Amino acid sequence: MIEDWRRRRTAKRIKSGDGRALKRLRWWQLPFRALFYLPLPNRDGRQTVYAVDIPRRTDPEGGKARAHLYLDGRHHAESKLPAAFPVEGGTIHVAISAFGLKRCHYVTTAGAEHRLIPDPKSAEGRRARVEREHPTLSRSISLLSVLMLLIGVGLNLLQLAEPISQIPPIAENIGTFESPVHLPVWLNFALAVGAILGSSERALRLRHSVLDQVGK
Template sequence: MARERAGDGSALRPVRGWQALWRGVFGTEHAGARWDVEVDYLDWDEKVHLYRDGVQERVQRGTSSFTLDDGARLEVAWSLLGLRRVHLVRPDGTAAQLVPAPGTAERWRADLDRDRPTLSRRLAAASWAVLTLALLVQVPQLLELGARVTGWYDFTAPVTLPASLNTPLSVAALLAGLERALRLRYHWLLD
């Protein structure tokens, strides 16, 4: 579990404009209070700020679990491109995902899923396909590069793409991973 320290009592600011690119805020109502979790995706320390009724109460780093007064926990787990989990786990063991705050990129993605479900499903399928293709093509190429550089083993990739195709595939894989992160979808192999 992450080491916890007291918050500074600052107020939770709404996410505005370009902040959606690097700030995530998720919240829920529980036990008569409003609980919000704020993260800065560009923070190398991976600080997770917990707010109670809009006032910063506690801070942890990395994968975090904040225990609330009634024994419930707010759990936050990071992935490479965002969060893989941000849930309220009640004392009875049931869990519910926190809701992304207005103005966040995660909220935009959730609203797209609600308002345009067909487009959302197509985007999700395309993300999965791109990540799978990148995994199948680029991992063997990396293994081949490792073999050439270190000389520790002998390996030749079955498919080697030229840079003119490899670079766009890498960019597409990054965007696909970002799309999955915005939906809080995580798979150990793809992400």
């Protein structure tokens, strides 16, 4: 029942496209735009190419970011995020976090999931090329991003627990907590920036977890 309600709510967000042509991704748009593709075979044997264009900005009218679906290079539909676009043989799901994309997948009617192909010129496409051509370097970057996130979030939460535990109702029922770590402001700021960078790098690979949510 809840899943049906979510599908109906998501479907209401979708608006028909205006048929405009898909614009090429420019290098200066890297921080502001993500672009993914999904080629699918038609029943008549031809190939249809869907493109999902996600500007990294909020919609001035509704205050939420939007995803735009293109069919063979023409604007087919748009939706506020999170979005679920019905396409041939399944649905394209798109969702974002505070740091970037956390989902851009094609889910077939049978339940199989496939990540869409990032435009080679996009930030996600460039990160995918590093993973493909330099796997060792890619694994090192991935490990570093996780460490930055763990250290930044872990130490900041540890210090935050102390003032929270001193709130009278909490102190009376649970007791107070004294953090073993007290870092200077500049270092806390640096750790926070590191956690943000770590989550941003993971978003380029469409990786997202509860830890990334806490990191914001």
